[in-house]
Amino acid sequence: MTQLEYALSGIVTKEMRIVAEYEGVDEEFILEGVKKGEIVIPSNINHKNLIPKGIGRGLSTKVNANIGTSDAYPEIEKEIEKLNVAVKAGADAVMDLSTGGDINQSRRKILENSPVPVGTVPMYQAAVESISKYGSIVAMPEEFIFEVIEEQAKDGVDFITVHCGLTFESLKKLKDNGRVMDIVSRGGSFTIAWMLHNDKENPLYKHFDRLLDIAKKYDITLSLGDGLRPGCLEDATDSAQIQELIILGELVKRARKAGVQVMVEGPGHVPIDQIEANVKLQKQLCHNAPFYVLGPIVTDIAPGYDHITSAIGGAIAAASGADFLCYVTPAEHLGLPDKEDVKEGVIAAKIAAHAADIAKGVKGxxxxxxxxxxxxxxxxxxxxxxxxxxxxxxxxxxxxxxxxxxxxxxxxxxxxxxxxxxxxxxxxxxxx
Amino acid sequence: MTQLEYALSGIVTKEMRIVAEYEGVDEEFILEGVKKGEIVIPSNINHKNLIPKGIGRGLSTKVNANIGTSDAYPEIEKEIEKLNVAVKAGADAVMDLSTGGDINQSRRKILENSPVPVGTVPMYQAAVESISKYGSIVAMPEEFIFEVIEEQAKDGVDFITVHCGLTFESLKKLKDNGRVMDIVSRGGSFTIAWMLHNDKENPLYKHFDRLLDIAKKYDITLSLGDGLRPGCLEDATDSAQIQELIILGELVKRARKAGVQVMVEGPGHVPIDQIEANVKLQKQLCHNAPFYVLGPIVTDIAPGYDHITSAIGGAIAAASGADFLCYVTPAEHLGLPDKEDVKEGVIAAKIAAHAADIAKGVKGxxxxxxxxxxxxxxxxxxxxxxxxxxxxxxxxxxxxxxxxxxxxxxxxxxxxxxxxxxxxxxxxxxxx
Structure with a gap:
């Protein structure tokens, strides 16, 4: 059973107890939050050494650090070092975004070494391996993405980003209205390429029930990705972004109905005066599902300092109700972060989260x-x-x-x- | 005549033209802003190499960098290096807060080398020199503070922080209600020490007209300091702080009436959810005088990263209407900043200012x-x-x-x- 199913049955799990103790709140509060879907506890039944964390309403704002190999830097050891640096600096979760070297190996090593929840974007592995297996990303059979998800689930991944809201409906808004930067999400770009080339709907939307089956089996928390998140201030809060958010809100309901824990991802690049509106809109359209924001960064002109631009945006977002901040490092927009960048990124995001927690009145x-x-x-x-x-x-x-x-x-x-x-x-x- | 007096006479000065061109707005807009006291152009008639900047409503948010010697680091050369680093990084103004070595010499060297407006806190020099001249800070004759101000004015200082609102009335609120950190303003602490020891009212309040005479003569812009600014989140927005602000608002009117340009300083350490209220309150109580905030920093627990805590607070403050951000460096709360710290501090504050300018709709x-x-x-x-x-x-x-x-x-x-x-x-x- 998933944490959500236990909660619906009125059962307080070990995971809920650990979260309650960490947050200094009653177990009942956690139980109710999980039951309503306002709190998630990403905890794959196969992630053995996990110390679970809760994400959502009434809890302290959590911070995620992205790590993982790339084509230019395929060494797993470096990523394990980054994992350790991130956890020491206070990261509450990490995402393994590996796209270089042996991706299965990276993920397994990270899971083995991580006491915090581990997330992935399975489309990365599916796309990268499609090139060697089928010749190109767009040649990927629909079946393959689900095989990859199942494999990652078995390994113990606690939450996965799935860009299920990137459909022909939301893509139409992008095409009709135009954008300066189109799509900046990697998973989003793979999905769009596949959809346009094959003239077929996004398999993660079309076969959402299949995704739910896998998620339910391992209690993977779905993190509904925003493939159409704005990549610059000019594109923020446009019809494509909000169209996708509407679809994600519908999928939140379906996930909950299936007993699957779900959260929703948000932007991105957003001017200060639009951040609160973005958070309120997500909470409303997505039925108070926990909101996981990627920054947001509040100006495009500060590469080298995007840990600061995102600390500003993240603090405002979290103070407005966002629950989970994805860190941004000083290397963002310039290259893969090294371990110093990882540390700077985590600390900046922790500052934003803590400052917001004071404003939100989070206990302690x-x-x-x-x-x-x-x-x-x-x-x-x-x-x-x-x-x-x-x-x-x-x-x-x-x-x-x-x-x-x-x-x-x-x-x-x-x-x-x-x-x-x-x-x-x-x-x-x-x-x- | 001061810029304010020129504006009241309907005369567009060279300084107003330079400001209008820099901001990309009409000269008329600057003239009107200066006339109403909503814009100040700190430009001492004796600061010869100054490129004037405007501060206030409708203009881009400006950034100040504090430099200056201390007891432990009295070398002037290092401070000139910091001046150059600050200006290169984009500081719109600097304050010479020297308290070590030859203070007159520091100030003159900085003025000589600075193309941006230079501010000071004359009480620092008055207090430090009182120790050698009169044996202690509290032994300072009232006369002496005005002598120091006149001397600094002659040298060409463009704006001075004067803690005129720190009176027995505001001090009473502090004593009645208590605080965790009492007073953290250096100028404020000197003033309080002097007042309590001598049982006399703050001379900068009691003889405010005398201060106005000097300011008018050289067109020094008064920056009414917040000696009772909170030094930790717990003390923020308390009765002592607001009592002082009420007094500053009254002094704004008196300064304007005398033809003296005036702005008002603000906190300090403020939780995110109180920042907008602080800005709105200042604008209201101080009749839309430009608001110069010292940070604000949004958490007390991040020494080493206070350029980030203040970038968060500064961005929110400026987006809410603050006009001028005093940078905070990573060295804050730990020691005197070196030139690397100065650069980090200026860039972080510039990011905050720019992100806020986007939200405020500042031109360009x-x-x-x-x-x-x-x-x-x-x-x-x-x-x-x-x-x-x-x-x-x-x-x-x-x-x-x-x-x-x-x-x-x-x-x-x-x-x-x-x-x-x-x-x-x-x-x-x-x-x-």
Missing amino acids: AKEKDLTMARARKALNWDEQIKLSIDPDKAFKYRINKNISTAKTCSMCGKFCAMKIVSEYLGTSAMTC | AKEKDLTMARARKALNWDEQIKLSIDPDKAFKYRINKNISTAKTCSMCGKFCAMKIVSEYLGTSAMTC
Whole structure:
């Protein structure tokens, strides 16, 4: 049975208990959330070493890190290093987006080493292997995508991105209205190429029930992908994007009815003033399914800094109700991230998620800041470093910029406001 | 005459013309904005090499970089390097916050080398020099702060932060209601110490007219400082902060009446869900005076990454109507920033400002993103790098992660969505 089916039967699973404990909420709250489909717990029955996490309404905002080989960088070892860096930095999930080297091997190694839920985009493997097996992506038999999904499911993948809403109906909106960047989703582009070449409907839409059967068998959570997500601000919130979202909303209902856990993916590149509307629209059209946003990044002009453009967008999205942030690294739009990029990306997304959790009133969020504020007021540096989102970096800054015995810091030195005010207001027991 | 007085007389100055041209708006628009006090053009009559910038309603959001010596780092040369780095990265203004070494010398060197408006916090110099002259900060004669201001004004400082709203009235709110971090503003802490020790009202409030006389003489723009800005999320938007803001609003009227340009400073540490309210409140209470925010940073727990926490807050603030963002560097809360930190801080704030300008509909903002989107769609890498907010960094990423002849990038390689979709939709003339 899936977590959703257990919830519908009123059974609190081990996974629900772990999630409840982690979030500091009642088991009943998790049970109700899963039952309504407002919370998902991606946890494939075959992912043995998984520590499950919950994603959805009322829970802390989660962060995903994309890793995986590419044609130019096929080494699995590097991706395992990135996995470890991502988890250490606080990633709540990873996606293996491998398209280079031995894809099965990459995925299995990542699953074996990952304590966090692992997602994939099965269309990547299907497309890449179609080239060697059938000569091209477009020559892929419909059967093959389902074979790949089944194989990945058996391995223990916890959630899969499936671009089921990319249909001729949504594609028509794209063609009718035009776009600056058309389609920037890789899975979306493979799907479109296949559809146009074969003049056939997207198999993941047409045979959605078959997908549901596999998902149900292994309790894979479907992450309904937005193949038509905007690739630049100019294309944001257009008819193609929203048409696809409408279809995804319909599929959410079908998935839930089948007892399959489901969440919905969102943009992408979105101007600040459209982010809240995008979140509210998704929540409404998709019946409060958890919303997994890819960024969003809030300007197109900052390659090298897209961990920052997406931290801005992600914070606003999560504060507006998005539940799951896909990180963006400084390497986005320029190349495959290395492990330093992965770390920067995870930390930036964690900052966005945490800042949003304070705004959303998530349990325990603002208390962390209060503890830090007290350590700061007391000029307790050891405590400040310990409470930092990245203690290693905070420590490096502290020792490089200050003499070790300094009570204050080198920005204000003896003119530290904390110190002066404490002396005059007598509000702290601190002595300098 | 000040820019405000010229505007009130209906005269378009050279400074207004330069600002109008830079912003791509009519001179009349600038004239009207300055006349109403909704736009300021900080431009001391003695700052000879200044290229003036406008700050306020309808204009692009501006970014300030704080530089200046400290006790631990008194070398002026390093600060001139930081000035150059900041201006190259796109800072629209700098503040010289020197408190170490020869403060007059620092300021004069910075003014001499700065094409952008230079601000200071005169209380810093007054306090630091009071220690050598009078034995302590609290022993400072009232006269001395005005002498320092006059001297800085003569040198050509374009805007000064003056914590005039930190009065016994606002301090009472702090004492009555308590705070986790009391006062974190350096100028605020000096002022409070002086007030409590001498049991006398803040001289910058009591003798505000004298301040106005100096400001008027040199056309210094007053930046009414928020000495009671919150130093942690828990203290945000409390009665002390708002009491001070009410007083600042009253002083805005008095400054305008005297023909003195004035803007108002704001927080600080603010949770995401309180930022818009803070901006609207300032605009209302301060009669639409330009709003200069210090961040705001949206979580206390990310020392080492406060350029990111403040990019999130700054973007939301500016999109809500704030006009001027004071950068925050990764070194904030840990030590004095070095030139790398300065660059990171300026770029992060520029990203926030630009993303907000798109949301605010500032002229020319979204067009930059559209041009980038077109270059991306065409896989034109030279153009993408040229259009980047930091071409050096984008170029480094590109060459380090890709072979030089690659048309696509190493993230997707031959599976590039741009490439595949262009082939199938026939929307681009690109050939691979």
